[in-house]
Amino acid sequence: MTLILALDQGTTSSRAILFRPDLTVAAQAQREFPQHFPAPGWVEHEPEDLWSTIVATARDAIAKAGTDASGIAAIGITNQRETVLVWDRITGETLGRAIVWQDRRTAEACARLKREGHEALIRERTGLIVDPYFSGTKLAWLLDTVPGARARAARGELLFGTVDCWLIWRLTGGAVHATDATNASRTLLYDIHRGAWDDDLLALLGIPRSMLPEVRDCAADYGETVPDLFGGALPIRGVAGDQQAALIGQACFAPGMVKSTYGTGCFALLNTGGTPIASRNRLLTTVAYQFDGRRSYALEGSIFVAGAVVQWLRDGLGLIGSASETGPMAEAADPAQEVYLVPAFVGLGAPHWEPDARGAIFGLTRNTGPRELARAALESVCYQTADLLAAMRADWADGEGAGTVLRVDGGMTASDWTMQRLADLLDAPVDRPVVQETTALGAAYLAGFRSGLLPEPERFADSWRLDRRFAPTIGPEARARKLAGWRRAVTGLLATTAPS
Secondary structure, three states: OOEEEEEEEOOOEEEEEEEOOOOOEEEEEEEEOOOEOOOOOOOEEOHHHHHHHHHHHHHHHHHHOOOOHHHEEEEEEEEOOOOEEEEEOOOOOEOOOEEOOOOOOOHHHHHHHHHOOOHHHHHHHHOOOOOOOOHHHHHHHHHHHOOOHHHHHHOOOEEEEOHHHHHHHHHOOOOOOEEEHHHHOOOOOEEOOOOEEOHHHHHHHOOOHHHOOEEEOOEOOOOEOOHHHHOOOOEEEEEEEHHHHHHHHOOOOOOOOEEEEEOOOEEEEEEEEOOOOOOOOOOEEEEEEEEOOEEEEEEEEEEOOOHHHHHHHHHHOOOOOOHHHHHHHHHOOOOOOOOEEEOOEOEEOOOOOEOOOOOEEEOOOOOOOHHHHHHHHHHHHHHHHHHHHHHHHHHOOOHHHOOOOEEEEOHHHHOHHHHHHHHHHHOOOEEEEOOOOHHHHHHHHHHHHHHOOOOOHHHHHOOOOEEEEEOOOOOHHHHHHHHHHHHHHHHHHHHOOOOO
8 A cells, every 4th residue: 555646637638647755756637527608707617527537537547557446546636726515415406516726607706796795704704805806705605696505505415615625525435525725715704813714704605604614724634435345444634625735745834935726727826834824915815734733825816818819829819739839839939929818718817806897908010820829828928927026025014025926837837939938028936846647736735745654845845856947038128028028918908907
């Protein structure tokens, strides 16, 4: 029993990776699943797609490794955060599709909460802003919209969970209804200071407490899988939301360390240690991880569209056949054209938080072509990251040391061109690690730590290895010019957006 199985349930695919005790990869598998867009701004997943792909990838990885349940010490789970599921506590039948974190259908409900003066209380208790991104208003929408749901919830017949919680419930055959502190901190229902569900917020959104899962440490006992799933009962010993799992996988345990993950969206987290920092720049204050009942916190900036902008070039516009084409296209783009793409396809995230904004392109000329659009798409992610890091440095009392080096991970970091442009715009080194699967690695570390296979966080941090450092290469004048152009583009976009 020496392997650790990490289950990574993401926004567009599910993955399973088996790690050895030295945290090298023994085997992995991945399967994509469909996205559903039933109305503008709505994003949904079929719950059975999430479940079936997780089970299938786990079985695939186990088979590729040539092992069975007896060779696996523990399971760690990481997941797309804020995505909401509600299900019958007896049958497991879900109330329709999962509402995905990107979904904006509750924008008016959030605007109403603001108008009624509730945002200050929510911000104080949860560290979050009032935005459709988070789980609470999605859950309230389901209870209000699905016929009979509120009555069933009041009778204690329904359970709520983010994706991790629902997977744990399914994996354990309904024996465990639990989540971890990082996922709980993304719901708009959890007091991150007390480490408990908040009755005032539950009452505000009309959520029965009986629906909510128990909140546990990130490295904790989450029960065992039913034996027939994987040929034996496997203990679940670690859980964290995907961005916190990446922070852990990047070994950012010291205050001041920053990581940025580039998947469908982009999420930058600055470790602030045991002190939750209230942002003055519309960043989020969130639980970074919790061990032995002790919480560490982070400032987080969320970008809704990162890798998704490359998918749009491929699937929406048909300009590329694969993501790997974008870097060479950007390199070959006309340097005289300053084209800015603001990819607000599902609204703007931090630090603007404008759910009604929509994407726009600025600076088009008759000569603008696929190369310039590819460059603008990649640069849009770098510009948004620069906005987040500037806000973090302004917020943290020790801001001079915040983000002096950025550790990066996720699919977009494979593009050397993008990482170099990121370093240029940040005026800071960008470090890409040897192990790129840091989200899954963080989940595996939690399970291995709880199982006694892996060391304390400080010793685990010593195992982090650098693949390549990207140092800034452009001068201050060029950087200032490009950033000013981005700010003009965002200002222009927001000027066309009706206030929410």
